[in-house]
Amino acid sequence: MDIFETFLNAEVLLRTWPLLLEGLWVTVQLGAASIVAGLVLGLFLSMVRLYAVTPLRLLTRLYIDIFRSIPLLVLLIIVYYALPFVGLRLSPFASAMTALTLVSGAYTAEIFRAGIEAIPKGQFEASAALGLSYRQTMVDVILPQAIKIVIPPLTNNSINVVKDTALASVVAMPDLLKQATQAQALAANPSPLIGAAVIYIAFLWPLVAMVSRMERRFGARSR
Amino acid sequence: MAAFVSIRNLRKFYGSFEALKGIDLEIEKGEVVCVVGPSGSGKSTLIRCINRLEPFSDDSEIRVDDIPVMPGRALAKVRAEVGMVFQSFNLFPHLTVRENVMLAPRRVRGTSRAEAARQADRLLARVGIGEQADKYPEHLSGGQQQRVAIARALAMEPQVMLFDEPTSALDPEMVGEVLDVMRDLAGTGVTMVVVTHEMGFASQVADRVIFMDGGEVIETGPPDQVLSNPREPRTQNFLSAVLNH
Ligand SMILES: Nc1ncnc2c1ncn2[C@@H]1O[C@H](COP(=O)(O)OP(=O)(O)OP(=O)(O)O)[C@@H](O)[C@H]1O
Ligand SMILES: [Mg+2]
Numbered sequence: 422m423d424i425f426e427t428f429l430n431a432e433v434l435l436r437t438w439p440l441l442l443e444g445l446w447v448t449v450q451l452g453a454a455s456i457v458a459g460l461v462l463g464l465f466l467s468m469v470r471l472y473a474v475t476p477l478r479l480l481t482r483l484y485i486d487i488f489r490s491i492p493l494l495v496l497l498i499i500v501y502y503a504l505p506f507v508g509l510r511l512s513p514f515a516s517a518m519t520a521l522t523l524v525s526g527a528y529t530a531e532i533f534r535a536g537i538e539a540i541p542k543g544q545f546e547a548s549a550a551l552g553l554s555y556r557q558t559m560v561d562v563i564l565p566q567a568i569k570i571v572i573p574p575l576t577n578n579s580i581n582v583v584k585d586t587a588l589a590s591v592v593a594m595p596d597l598l599k600q601a602t603q604a605q606a607l608a609a610n611p612s613p614l615i616g617a618a619v620i621y622i623a624f625l626w627p628l629v630a631m632v633s634r635m636e637r638r639f640g641a642r643s644r
Numbered sequence: 645m646a647a648f649v650s651i652r653n654l655r656k657f658y659g660s661f662e663a664l665k666g667i668d669l670e671i672e673k674g675e676v677v678c679v680v681g682p683s684g685s686g687k688s689t690l691i692r693c694i695n696r697l698e699p700f701s702d703d704s705e706i707r708v709d710d711i712p713v714m715p716g717r718a719l720a721k722v723r724a725e726v727g728m729v730f731q732s733f734n735l736f737p738h739l740t741v742r743e744n745v746m747l748a749p750r751r752v753r754g755t756s757r758a759e760a761a762r763q764a765d766r767l768l769a770r771v772g773i774g775e776q777a778d779k780y781p782e783h784l785s786g787g788q789q790q791r792v793a794i795a796r797a798l799a800m801e802p803q804v805m806l807f808d809e810p811t812s813a814l815d816p817e818m819v820g821e822v823l824d825v826m827r828d829l830a831g832t833g834v835t836m837v838v839v840t841h842e843m844g845f846a847s848q849v850a851d852r853v854i855f856m857d858g859g860e861v862i863e864t865g866p867p868d869q870v871l872s873n874p875r876e877p878r879t880q881n882f883l884s885a886v887l888n889h
Contacts, residue, residue, distance in 0.1 A: 543734035546697055550728035551748035551800060552720055561747060565738045
């Protein structure tokens with residue numbers, strides 16, 4: 422029973438629970454804000470990547486490739502520790518959100534591009550022949566169809582963003598992981614860390630299951 | 645007054661390949677023109693230039709109702725006047741049949757939802773699928789889908805209708821229902837340009853038949869001349885190949 426005393430100490434968990442909840446709230450805020458900002462950035466980038474003049478297209482491709490290559494932790498540390506040298510000092514939350522958004526935007530841009538490119542050319546031609554403008558074609562014809570294609574990969578990306586928020590603890594963000602490590606130090610017992618892990622899993626499992634279900638359904642239909 | 649659709653020296657390149665080699669064509673208001681010719685002769689390219697789905701050389705000129713078919717503001721006007729029906733239907737799969745027909749009038753003309761719905765139901769009844777208005781395209785047969793596509797194009801009240809092999813993707817038993825709708829349409833005075841392999845339809849409905857080969861118009865005239873007594877050897881060869889298969 423020593424194992425339970427050490428890793429699932431009820432008394433310690435109960436005592437540090439409020440701390441963990443505070444951390445969860447910060448994690449949720451950071452995750453949600455970064456996901457939304459990443460979606461907006463990704464949609465914008467995908468439009469430029471697909472339809473802008475060639476130099477801009479190349480520039481967005483460069484952006485997308487760079488931010489898909491850079492390790493998030495490296496980017497985060499640059500934003501938090503290096504930018505102050507050029508006079509740009511961001512709070513831990515803003516730093517983490519910036520890094521998460523820049524990377525998530527690059528991934529969602531590729532997801533949107535793939536979704537739009539999956540729409541048959543005939544849909545664009547029929548829209549043009551009817552006299553719809555480029556914007557109307559996108560809003561009324563292309564995006565509603567692309568959304569269905571991109572929802573599973575976008576959900577996957579959102580799961581990754583929430584997971585990656587844990588990296589923010591290295592820039593002193595009081596997120597779930599940071600609070601858990603602090604609580605562990607305070608109580609001299611690792612139970613809060615196990616508690617945090619369980620909370621992450623409980624939070625993300627439903628999303629993971631949802632993606633699997635959607636992928637099964639879309640897979641079944643396209644076959 | 646100039647012809648309703650006027651095409652001057654139309655040249656179209658795909659890279660260095662010349663798909664249209666200087667076409668001159670005048671189409672009068674209300675005329676029904678059928679375009680025939682072997683595969684790869686440039687029939688689709690020709691009609692896709694009329695609403696500029698394909699860009700073409702600057703030294704070429706196309707005018708519809710005296711509006712030059714050039715990129716920019718005028719193009720939207722031209723496209724609102726020119727309806728198009730594709731071989732592969734290209735209905736919007738995420739919209740119901742009625743919504744497919746309503747979309748362009750609502751967005752391009754600013755027609756109210758109620759008015760657009762009334763008009764859609766009228767058009768769908770006219771092409772014989774009034775009962776299917778609330779279904780999604782995937783639940784319709786090919787012939788029904790193509791009739792929806794015709795209704796969708798008609799909703800913009802076009803002066804000209806372009807058809808690119810509208811029955812080629814259909815099972816044989818559905819070809820007739822689509823041709824019937826097109827025949828009715830020809831009787832209403834809409835100008836029509838129809839790329840087709842249906843020689844029976846061309847000879848009954850067309851005012852004029854155009855035979856194309858290798859990116860050029862080889863022969864043009866009334867159907868009983870071009871289809872029954874062609875002058876050009878290339879037309880004769882094509883027709884005997886079509887009729888003997
Ligand atoms: N996007 C393209 N890129 C390059 N070449 C093309 C393209 N579209 C058409 N072509 C070429 O242009 C020529 C004319 O094509 P088009 O589609 O107009 O022929 P068509 O008469 O409609 O033939 P079909 O009866 O097979 O539909 C063909 O040789 C074709 O290979
Ligand atoms: Mg063709």
